[in-house]
Amino acid sequence: MNVYLARHWRRWTLRAVVLLVYLFILTPVIFIGWISFFSNEIISFPPDGYTLRWFGNVWEQRVFARGFAMSLQVAFLAMLIGVTLGTLASIALVRYRFPGRETINMLLLSPLIVPGIVAGTALYIFFIEIDNYMEWRLQATLEGLVMAHVMLTIPWTVRLVTASLVGIDRSIEDAAMNLGANRWTTFRRVTFPMMRAGLVAAALFSFITSFENLELTLLLVGPGRTTLPIAILQYLEFKVDPTIAAVSFIQIVLIGALMLITDRFVKLSRVV
Amino acid sequence: MSQVSLRNLAKRFGSVAAVDDVTLDVREGELVALLGPSGCGKTTTLRMIAGFIAASSGQILIGDQDVTNLPPYRRNTGMVFQGYALFPHMTVFQNVAFGLEMRKVPRADIAPRVAEALRLVQLGHLGERMPKQLSGGQQQRVALARALVIRPEVFLLDEPLSNLDAKLRLSVRIEIRQLQQALGLTTVFVTHDQEEALTLADRLVVMSQGKVQQIGTPTELYERPANHFVADFIGRSNFLEGTVSAPGHFRTQRGLDVAFADSGAGPRGQGVLAIRPEKATVMPAGTGGEGPNRFPGRVAFVTYLGASTEIRVQLDSGDELTVTRPNAQPVGDFAGDPGGALGMPVVGQPVTVAWPPAAALLLAQPG
Numbered sequence: 001m002n003v004y005l006a007r008h009w010r011r012w013t014l015r016a017v018v019l020l021v022y023l024f025i026l027t028p029v030i031f032i033g034w035i036s037f038f039s040n041e042i043i044s045f046p047p048d049g050y051t052l053r054w055f056g057n058v059w060e061q062r063v064f065a066r067g068f069a070m071s072l073q074v075a076f077l078a079m080l081i082g083v084t085l086g087t088l089a090s091i092a093l094v095r096y097r098f099p100g101r102e103t104i105n106m107l108l109l110s111p112l113i114v115p116g117i118v119a120g121t122a123l124y125i126f127f128i129e130i131d132n133y134m135e136w137r138l139q140a141t142l143e144g145l146v147m148a149h150v151m152l153t154i155p156w157t158v159r160l161v162t163a164s165l166v167g168i169d170r171s172i173e174d175a176a177m178n179l180g181a182n183r184w185t186t187f188r189r190v191t192f193p194m195m196r197a198g199l200v201a202a203a204l205f206s207f208i209t210s211f212e213n214l215e216l217t218l219l220l221v222g223p224g225r226t227t228l229p230i231a232i233l234q235y236l237e238f239k240v241d242p243t244i245a246a247v248s249f250i251q252i253v254l255i256g257a258l259m260l261i262t263d264r265f266v267k268l269s270r271v272v
Numbered sequence: 273m274s275q276v277s278l279r280n281l282a283k284r285f286g287s288v289a290a291v292d293d294v295t296l297d298v299r300e301g302e303l304v305a306l307l308g309p310s311g312c313g314k315t316t317t318l319r320m321i322a323g324f325i326a327a328s329s330g331q332i333l334i335g336d337q338d339v340t341n342l343p344p345y346r347r348n349t350g351m352v353f354q355g356y357a358l359f360p361h362m363t364v365f366q367n368v369a370f371g372l373e374m375r376k377v378p379r380a381d382i383a384p385r386v387a388e389a390l391r392l393v394q395l396g397h398l399g400e401r402m403p404k405q406l407s408g409g410q411q412q413r414v415a416l417a418r419a420l421v422i423r424p425e426v427f428l429l430d431e432p433l434s435n436l437d438a439k440l441r442l443s444v445r446i447e448i449r450q451l452q453q454a455l456g457l458t459t460v461f462v463t464h465d466q467e468e469a470l471t472l473a474d475r476l477v478v479m480s481q482g483k484v485q486q487i488g489t490p491t492e493l494y495e496r497p498a499n500h501f502v503a504d505f506i507g508r509s510n511f512l513e514g515t516v517s518a519p520g521h522f523r524t525q526r527g528l529d530v531a532f533a534d535s536g537a538g539p540r541g542q543g544v545l546a547i548r549p550e551k552a553t554v555m556p557a558g559t560g561g562e563g564p565n566r567f568p569g570r571v572a573f574v575t576y577l578g579a580s581t582e583i584r585v586q587l588d589s590g591d592e593l594t595v596t597r598p599n600a601q602p603v604g605d606f607a608g609d610p611g612g613a614l615g616m617p618v619v620g621q622p623v624t625v626a627w628p629p630a631a632a633l634l635l636a637q638p639g
């Protein structure tokens with residue numbers, strides 16, 4: 001066959017496949033956005049008409065607003081603590097050789113592998129036991145939830161910050177010390193700015209991971225102390241109407257905006 | 273007065289002696305090149321001077337001060353790294369200003385000093401650029417300016433030219449030398465390129481396997497190599513193995529009796545004679561008169577190199593010798609004047625190889 005024709009075909013096949021994959025990924029998002037404007041209460045196609053009242057309902061159902069506030073607090077705190085601890089761990093893992101280094105690395109990444117519901121159950125039992133022995137209540141408290149989510153966010157920080165640390169040419173730090181900067185100044189003025197992209201990405205992904213987590217959180221919340229994904233789940237148990245679509249759509253838009261804003265400062269495609 | 277002194281400096285990594293008992297004095301304003309094959313310990317030596325690697329034993333003095341146990345930021349050295357190591361998140365100006373900031377130079381003095389340093393490396397107009405917007409040669413100059421602006425007591429360069437293309441390497445090399453001389457910088461320069469070292473340095477330190485083989489000026493190293501390694505590493509040499517049969521006489525393993533200028537300093541018994549290819553001559557058999565060290569042989573191979581011709585001769589004794597002959601006169605080709613005095617030698621042609629006794633250097637047996 002003609003070589004040019006063959007190349008032509010290859011190019012168009014590639015484009016078609018890429019398009020299909022994008023469609024596959026985006027279809028649920030598009031449908032959620034669409035459904036949240038349907039006017040009929042029982043979701044059916046095609047819709048009778050369009051309305052904004054489900055967004056109003058999201059506001060009126062206080063569980064969503066409270067869940068949102070709770071998720072925001074948990075995600076923010078988990079991000080702060082997780083990124084700090086994860087960064088320190090990454091520095092140790094990349095810069096120092098010590099016994100058990102590989103094991104610790106695996107351990108820190110393991111929350112990515114253990115199913116959330118399993119880890120959640122384990123933490124639930126652990127929290128109950130701690131309460132039994134130490135009279136320290138963690139289950140269904142903000143502290144407990146933050147601790148659990150810190151565990152969830154650490155693998156992200158470790159992976160992203162490790163990657164950015166490995167990419168730093170050590171002789172650049174040597175150059176700083178050669179010019180008269182002590183270790184702390186070298187870290188502050190040279191190492192830290194070079195890790196910045198990795199840190200920002202780690203913070204973003206930690207925040208998102210915590211914000212949208214359902215499985216791990218399920219057993220660790222209590223009445224009146226519920227995160228947004230769980231509020232959505234609980235609402236679904238007795239009612240299926242476009243309110244769910246509306247609240248999900250709001251969440252998607254917020255996270256999307258967060259990523260776009262971050263991307264303006266740090267090119268995420270370069271770090272992740 | 274010497275500006276940098278290394279006294280019995282050593283560094284061991286586990287069982288590997290990366291640097292082994294190095295003693296060296298670098299005089300004020302002098303450029304000393306550390307030269308040797310990859311892995312011989314040049315970088316380790318330089319990094320010990322800068323303070324990035326702690327010495328296993330020995331002493332380092334800069335000026336009158338013993339700096340052996342000082343961290344890098346307490347030693348006043350200016351280092352240029354192989355990969356430049358510019359701060360990627362700072363502009364050229366900020367890169368050069370960094371060392372001055374660390375030295376708490378008043379803000380008002382920083383700008384003019386940075387400008388002056390940048391002008392010195394001909395980058396006066398590029399202060400606002402980021403390093404990645406510069407070419408390799410320009411980045412190199414920023415690295416030079418950054419190291420020079422702090423007026424270091426010692427200027428250290430680790431293969432600073434190895435990332436540049438061949439043409440740029442030549443011009444930057446000259447610039448570095450001019451800067452070094454103009455500012456009177458005491459400099460230690462690391463390279464594995466002997467041409468670079470020979471053209472740049474006041475003195476060279478040839479290293480092998482962590483040990484200093486010889487310290488000397490380019491002429492000393494080339495004309496009077498201390499051992500087999502130096503004779504082989506600096507330039508090229510023919511080596512004839514054998515024994516000293518009588519004062520001034522050397523008998524090769526294949527039975528050649530060679531006269532050499534015997535200072536009495538070389539080894540007795542087993543040894544090696546080194547003869548530089550350009551210090552021997554090739555003549556058609558039966559010409560050239562009488563004298564010492566005239567040996568018959570046949571041309572084994574001829575390589576025309578433009579400025580010179582390289583002739584490999586198989587001596588009748590079985591020894592092989594390479595001779596280079598400058599093409600000082602127009603060279604005839606094979607057809608015009610085969611075997612003539614000015615012509616190219618022809619493979620198989622009987623010839624006489626000769627060299628003066630002073631050109632044969634007696635060295636200790638390697639190993």
Ligand SMILES: Nc1ncnc2c1ncn2[C@@H]1O[C@H](COP(=O)(O)OP(=O)(O)O)[C@@H](O)[C@H]1O
Nearest residue numbers: 285288290308309310311312313314315316317
């Ligand atoms: N950090 C290190 N750990 C172990 N061995 C090292 C280290 N740095 C250098 N070496 C070894 O020390 C020797 C000298 O290295 P180096 O000074 O880098 O040589 P050069 O710069 O002359 O090429 C080499 O054998 C090298 O493998």
Ligand SMILES: [Mg+2]
Nearest residue numbers: 311314315316
């Ligand atoms: Mg080296």
